[in-house]
Amino acid sequence: MSDIESFTSFNSEDSQNNDDQQPQQYIPTESENNNNAINNLHLTRTETVKTLQDLGVTSHVPVPDINAPQSSKKNAIFPEEYTMETTTGLVPVATLQSMGRTASAISRTRTRQMQGRSSMSILSSKSNSKEELEEEEEEMTNEEGTTTEIDPEIEFVTFVTNDPENPHNWPLWIRWCYTILLSTLVICVAYGSACITGGFGTVEEKFHVSLEASILSCSLMVIGFSVGPLLWSPVSDLYGRRVAYFFSMGLYVIFNIPCALAPNLGCLLACRFLCGVWSSSGLCLVGGSIADMFPSETRGKAIAFFAYSPYCGPVFGPLVNGFISVSTGRMDLIFWVNMAFAGVMWIISSAIPETYAPVILKRRAAKLRKETGNPKIMTEQEAQGIxxxxxxxxxxxxxxxxxxxxxxxxxxxxxxxxxxxxxxxxxxxxxxxxxxxxxxxxxxxxxxxxxxxxxxxxxxxxxxxxxxxxxxxxxxxxxxxxxxxxxxxxxxxxxxxxxxxxxxxxxxxxxxxxxxxxxxxxxxxxxxxxxxxxxxxxxxxxxxxxxxxxxxxxxxxxxxxxxxxxxxxxxxxxxxxxxxxxxxxxxxxxxxxxxxxxxxxxxxxxxxxxxxxxxxxxxx
The missing domain is CATH 1.20.1250.20 (MFS general substrate transporter like domains)
Incomplete structure (x- = not known):
């Protein structure tokens, strides 16, 4: 065995005979390829088959949590990584594979499910040919994912027991405060879409256009809501919710300025559409942020506030800006007020700590790679690639x-x-x-x-x-x-x-x-x-x-x-x-x-x- 080779046990029987002994892995602290740095080796504890089984891990791969990374079409072999807490915080791929967690095993499991449905189809119709079923099975297998084996020397990073960085472990009152603040962010964005509905007359008067033309200033921002998630969802998956909120809401605040100072209707409509694109992060990511902080069993009540916000936010638009329109007759003041509201929520949303577990663990993995010199400590999202x-x-x-x-x-x-x-x-x-x-x-x-x-x-x-x-x-x-x-x-x-x-x-x-x-x-x-x-x-x-x-x-x-x-x-x-x-x-x-x-x-x-x-x- 080489000086840098892992000593992690891959045999479940061996691990059961040494229940109290954690597997040991020697990792060089400077470079994976520095085989001569024997004196710099340092000890890292990882999970065993026994410890994982005690945590409820079996050969069966559960469906990932709704907030797990779903960008890659490859099958995950350890979807519990983002919700589970382990003693050591490191789970070797080799140990998972010894428990039956492999991409090919997942595909065989999915195939059995598909064959079961195909068999029912045969009993009911008696008309499916063998070739048709094989074609259907192949298509379904492709839909479910590819079979990519992962390097067994890789170690997946998890939260440790009672990890303070795990959003599920934050004090309940803090999580509810963040829930209310994030729901207010949704209200802010939804309010922005309807803020002009209380003052269409100001748009008609300033640009000398019809009511139908002024209505586009509302509709185009809502259309932006459907386009924006195509941008902000990948940003959130790769860099985290906090980064997405910071840049998107910052752009939303800035683009309210040309809305207020627009010299013509075309400028107003273009900027309103872009406001919808930028601010849509508040609609497409907040539900995920709230779900990040609560286990699936208890997140229902928190999500109820999110369900309330995008439907009640627009109601404040005509409620507030009707008075602005009648009292001042100024279109620009409507957007300055909207900008102020958005600016406050931009600061608040950017100050909320990162809640997205895959990104939190990805940063932890980078820190561990630097501290230990082991480049094979990573999250499954990094191991799978995208x-x-x-x-x-x-x-x-x-x-x-x-x-x-x-x-x-x-x-x-x-x-x-x-x-x-x-x-x-x-x-x-x-x-x-x-x-x-x-x-x-x-x-x-x-x-x-x-x-x-x-x-x-x-x-x-x-x-x-x-x-x-x-x-x-x-x-x-x-x-x-x-x-x-x-x-x-x-x-x-x-x-x-x-x-x-x-x-x-x-x-x-x-x-x-x-x-x-x-x-x-x-x-x-x-x-x-x-x-x-x-x-x-x-x-x-x-x-x-x-x-x-x-x-x-x-x-x-x-x-x-x-x-x-x-x-x-x-x-x-x-x-x-x-x-x-x-x-x-x-x-x-x-x-x-x-x-x-x-x-x-x-x-x-x-x-x-x-x-x-x-x-x-x-x-x-």
């Missing part, structure tokens, strides 16, 4: 592919898109209703949105109850994605009821409180539907959750950008009653979706989806 094509596949290609090949995801995203679009429709329906019936100006119209905030606040409390019911259920049996639909089943009728109320109460000389009160059931149903369907998407596509959520963000933003372009004309052409009732008919029809998925969701997913990415496909 190419530009793989990153584009995860961030762009797969989300777009899901949007056309996954009917269940498309129907679910359509409902999310509808609810998000209806929120923006309210921003344009209320000015028509309350200005024509009551003669209110933008400042008073903004107050009409307060019931939406009240209803949404009640929904947050209801999500806590829904989460407690889910936790009780999973103690009795293995969960299914359909268990997540309780909130949507409660909220769906309320969203439809709100539109029926709005259409039925928009009569002249009626009390203004009647149409305004429709916002309360809408806010209540809106947050519950989003909270529930967001979790449903994650569980249905747990193996590619980030890609499925990217599909949702893309479709949701597209709908939110489109509705403002025709809502005002729709209310003028159809009338105040039938415009609301048309939307109510659509929303009423969608009530059936969570109930149908609750009872027939598993069958529909197996029949309509080419592959099963859900937790149902995960082996026990």
């Amino acid at each position: 190419t530009f094509n793989e990153m584009m596949t995860a961030c762009v290609v797969r989300p777009l592919k899901f949007s056309v090949t996954e009917p269940v995801l498309c129907m679910t995203c359509f409902y999310v898109c509808l609810i998000y679009s209806l929120l923006y429709a309210f921003f344009f329906a209320y000015p028509v209703i309350f200005s024509e019936l009551y003669g209110y100006k933008d400042n008073i119209i903004g107050l009409m949105f307060i019931p939406i905030l009240i209803g949404a606040s009640f929904a947050v409390l209801t999500t806590f109850w829904c989460e407690s019911q889910y936790l009780k259920l999973i103690k009795t049996r293995k969960p299914t994605p359909e268990d997540r639909l309780l909130g949507a089943k409660i909220g769906a009728p309320f969203a439809a009821l709100a539109l029926w109320m709005l259409g039925a109460t928009t009569y002249n000389h009626r009390m203004w409180l009647a149409p305004a009160s429709s916002g309360m059931p809408f806010g209540f149903g809106m947050v519950l539907i989003y909270y529930s369907l967001n979790n449903y998407i994650i569980d249905c596509y747990v193996q590619y959750a980030s890609s499925a959520l990217a599909t949702k963000v893309f479709l949701r933003s597209a709908g939110g950008a489109a509705f403002p372009l025709f809502t005002t004309q729709m209310y003028h052409k159809l009338g105040l009653h039938w415009a609301s009732w048309l939307l109510a008919f659509i929303c009423t029809a969608m009530i059936a979706l969570p109930f149908a998925f609750s009872y027939y969701g598993k069958e529909l997913r197996h029949k309509l989806s080419k592959f099963d990415y859900s937790i149902d496909a995960v082996e026990d």
Whole structure:
């Protein structure tokens, strides 16, 4: 054995005979290739088969946590790396391989799952040829990942027991403070998209354009929300959440300046689109940041605040800026206020410590490589490597592919898109209703949105109850994605009821409180539907959750950008009653979706989806 060779035991029986003895590995402190530096060797403790088994590690590879790196298409052999704490903080690949953790073993496991589904297909149809099944199996294997063996001398870095750098170990009150601050960041970004809705008149007056042209200043920023994640998600995966927030929110603050000083409408529209691209990190990364700090069993309540924020943030836009518009008539002041809010949140978000475990461990691995001189200490993300094509596949290609090949995801995203679009429709329906019936100006119209905030606040409390019911259920049996639909089943009728109320109460000389009160059931149903369907998407596509959520963000933003372009004309052409009732008919029809998925969701997913990415496909 050479002077720098590892003495780690690869035999599980040997490790069991020496339960109290940690394996020892000699590593040169200066260079891997310096074979003559015998006197500089230093001792490093690593995990054994026995210690890993005591921590619950088996030959079975679990599905990675939603926040695990999913950019690479290669199979991970140790996905627990980012959530597990070990005594030594180092797990040799050779030890994992001796337990059966190899890329080829993973592929064989996936293949058995595929063959099981293929066999069921044979029994039901009797029409699949052997060649067709082999072709299907090969395609599914390619979809699941490649078989790349990892150097057995590599040691994966993990958190150590009670590690203070592990966000799960931070004091609970600190994690909740960060949750509230990050949710406020989402409100800030969502507020920015709708801030101009309280002052379209100022845009029309300054640039001498039509209302339709001024509405583009809202729609284009929402479109930017669908483009931005393609940039900020890879940045977050490679460099961390904190870096992404610092640069994205910094750019967002800066680009509010040309919005305020824009000499023409074209400049305003271009900068508003870029503001959407830069600020979208607050929408696509905050949910991950919150999930970073809470184990999967307890993160539901924290995520409820995140579900509240992107839907209530826009409501503050007309509420605040209606007064600015009426009092000053200045378009630039609307953007200066937005810039100030964004600037404060830029400082706060940049000050929050890094929460993304893969990046934290990657930095620790770099420190250990420097201290020990061992270049084979790294994270699995570093060991696997990632190419530009793989990153584009995860961030762009797969989300777009899901949007056309996954009917269940498309129907679910359509409902999310509808609810998000209806929120923006309210921003344009209320000015028509309350200005024509009551003669209110933008400042008073903004107050009409307060019931939406009240209803949404009640929904947050209801999500806590829904989460407690889910936790009780999973103690009795293995969960299914359909268990997540309780909130949507409660909220769906309320969203439809709100539109029926709005259409039925928009009569002249009626009390203004009647149409305004429709916002309360809408806010209540809106947050519950989003909270529930967001979790449903994650569980249905747990193996590619980030890609499925990217599909949702893309479709949701597209709908939110489109509705403002025709809502005002729709209310003028159809009338105040039938415009609301048309939307109510659509929303009423969608009530059936969570109930149908609750009872027939598993069958529909197996029949309509080419592959099963859900937790149902995960082996026990």
